[in-house]
Amino acid sequence: MDGRFLLLFAGVGAILILASLIGWVLSHRVRSDKGRDTVRNLNDRIKAWWVMVAIFAVAFTFGQTVTLVLFGLTSLYCLREFISLTPTRPADHTALVFAFYVFLPLQYYLIGIDWLALFSIAIPVYAFLLLPVLAVARGDTGEFLMRSSKIQWALMLTVYCISHAPALLLLNIPGYENFFLLFFLVTIVQLSDVLQYVFGKLFGKHPVAPRISPAKTCEGLIGGGLSATAAGAALWWITPFTPLQAAGMAGAIVLAGFLGGLVLSAVKRSLGAKDWGTMIEGHGGALDRMDSVSFAAPLFFHLTNYFFTV
Amino acid sequence: MIRQLILAATRFVVGGHPNWIGTTPSARQRIYFANHGSHLDTVLLWSALPDDLRRATHPVAAADYWGRNAVMRYFSTRVLNAVLMSRDARGGDPLAPLRAVLDRGESLIIFPEGTRGNEELPGPFKGGLHHLARDYPDVELIPVYLDNLSRAWPKGSWVPVPISCSARFGSPVEAVAGEDKRGFLDRARQAVVALA
Numbered sequence: 001m002d003g004r005f006l007l008l009f010a011g012v013g014a015i016l017i018l019a020s021l022i023g024w025v026l027s028h029r030v031r032s033d034k035g036r037d038t039v040r041n042l043n044d045r046i047k048a049w050w051v052m053v054a055i056f057a058v059a060f061t062f063g064q065t066v067t068l069v070l071f072g073l074t075s076l077y078c079l080r081e082f083i084s085l086t087p088t089r090p091a092d093h094t095a096l097v098f099a100f101y102v103f104l105p106l107q108y109y110l111i112g113i114d115w116l117a118l119f120s121i122a123i124p125v126y127a128f129l130l131l132p133v134l135a136v137a138r139g140d141t142g143e144f145l146m147r148s149s150k151i152q153w154a155l156m157l158t159v160y161c162i163s164h165a166p167a168l169l170l171l172n173i174p175g176y177e178n179f180f181l182l183f184f185l186v187t188i189v190q191l192s193d194v195l196q197y198v199f200g201k202l203f204g205k206h207p208v209a210p211r212i213s214p215a216k217t218c219e220g221l222i223g224g225g226l227s228a229t230a231a232g233a234a235l236w237w238i239t240p241f242t243p244l245q246a247a248g249m250a251g252a253i254v255l256a257g258f259l260g261g262l263v264l265s266a267v268k269r270s271l272g273a274k275d276w277g278t279m280i281e282g283h284g285g286a287l288d289r290m291d292s293v294s295f296a297a298p299l300f301f302h303l304t305n306y307f308f309t310v
Numbered sequence: 311m312i313r314q315l316i317l318a319a320t321r322f323v324v325g326g327h328p329n330w331i332g333t334t335p336s337a338r339q340r341i342y343f344a345n346h347g348s349h350l351d352t353v354l355l356w357s358a359l360p361d362d363l364r365r366a367t368h369p370v371a372a373a374d375y376w377g378r379n380a381v382m383r384y385f386s387t388r389v390l391n392a393v394l395m396s397r398d399a400r401g402g403d404p405l406a407p408l409r410a411v412l413d414r415g416e417s418l419i420i421f422p423e424g425t426r427g428n429e430e431l432p433g434p435f436k437g438g439l440h441h442l443a444r445d446y447p448d449v450e451l452i453p454v455y456l457d458n459l460s461r462a463w464p465k466g467s468w469v470p471v472p473i474s475c476s477a478r479f480g481s482p483v484e485a486v487a488g489e490d491k492r493g494f495l496d497r498a499r500q501a502v503v504a505l506a
Contacts, residue, residue: 080472100472
């Protein structure tokens with residue numbers, strides 16, 4: 001194991017201990033009801049963060065297979081949340097069986113056996129063609145186009161896009177340990193989310209998209225986005241990038257992540273829900289945490305693949 | 311142990327989060343009546359109840375399906391604590407096994423549609439619920455809506471998909487003096503529909 005792993009996890013651990021201490025102090029000092037809610041929300045987030053970091057430590061320690069299984073389970077939970085909120089019909093059942101039990105495991109299996117070409121087209125081509133065929137065989141034409149799109153969107157967002165994060169392990173960058181790319185991606189996305197939240201709470205006045213996601217403000221986006229980009233530049237030494245390239249990559253991740261959060265909020269609202277699920281305390285559902293990853297991962301994967309692999 | 315495994319597997323695949331809207335868990339004698347969309351309905355509703363209530367609550371299952379061979383019979387009556395009921399009226403009072411449970415002071419889970427449907431809303435209710443309500447006026451009648459189950463495991467398919475489902479418990483349906491059978495059954499059905 002690389003000494004940099006220990007350094008990174010020690011750093012993350014130190015930040016979380018500090019965050020937990022701040023949360024603990026705040027919870028004893030806050031007086032107003034509204035403040036209490038905010039602090040409780042913050043502390044729940046910190047708690048969930050500990051769990052996420054523990055999971056990542058396990059993944060990094062035990063290598064690619066365990067990482068794939070963990071991301072596969074994440075996709076499973078996200079897909080389940082998406083489909084649970086999306087009104088499908090009993091006639092979609094066969095298509096859903098294939099989405100859950102064939103295309104989801106297949107996507108991660110293809111990463112495991114390093115079959116990048118099929119990994120890139122399995123869901124956009126084969127699932128796209130097969131799932132509506134399975135649905136049409138049941139003979140229910142009511143809202144057919146809408147139902148097919150819902151299942152395809154669910155698969156694209158929760159399986160195809162998210163699987164691009166562990167697929168970073170496949171990129172061929174000579175003399176480089178790819179786990180750091182995954183660490184870089186997930187760290188920047190989550191930092192950007194939490195910093196936007198904090199900056200928004202502290203300075204937020206002007207909502208970016210009041211009808212879609214009233215909690216996202218220009219101040220939060222700029223403050224959180226710039227500091228996450230700076231953090232990305234500061235992490236250049238674990239990436240194959242120069243500091244400037246690392247800042248550019250982090251900026252792209254921040255922007256894609258922000259847009260992903262916005263798009264998925266719109267999807268959620270069109271389904272009449274506030275959170276995707278109740279799995280993680282303080283975080284809504286798993287998809288509420290992964291929405292930015294699902295947009296940032298494919299972009300980061302392809303930028304890195306295009307500019308930095310042989 | 312089989313029971314714990316089945317409860318755990320059910321919770322993992324379809325969730326089954328209880329949502330007590332119109333009432334709270336109580337040891338009072340009750341008849342829970344719900345919409346029926348899949349084979350998992352019984353297990354899901356039963357697992358949504360707290361442990362201590364589950365022990366004294368018996369799902370009602372169709373004898374022609376759940377009692378058709380020794381394995382099914384063992385599973386339904388021993389593991390799920392179900393009482394089997396004959397769906398055809400020949401051979402005396404089909405409600406006799408249900409009355410036996412109520413006479414012992416224990417609770418029942420029934421699906422008054424009598425069969426599984428593939429719609430979001432339940433079909434018309436059969437008369438058994440009315441007879442039981444009339445003969446056991448002290449038993450609370452709790453409407454329950456099982457959400458998403460007909461999508462997770464629709465009639466005629468061989469495997470469930472992991473869609474989260476929930477059980478919503480409504481406020482008790484009271485008997486109204488002078489109401490006829492059809493009126494009562496419609497009102498009971500509406501109580502389930504209102505939770506959808």
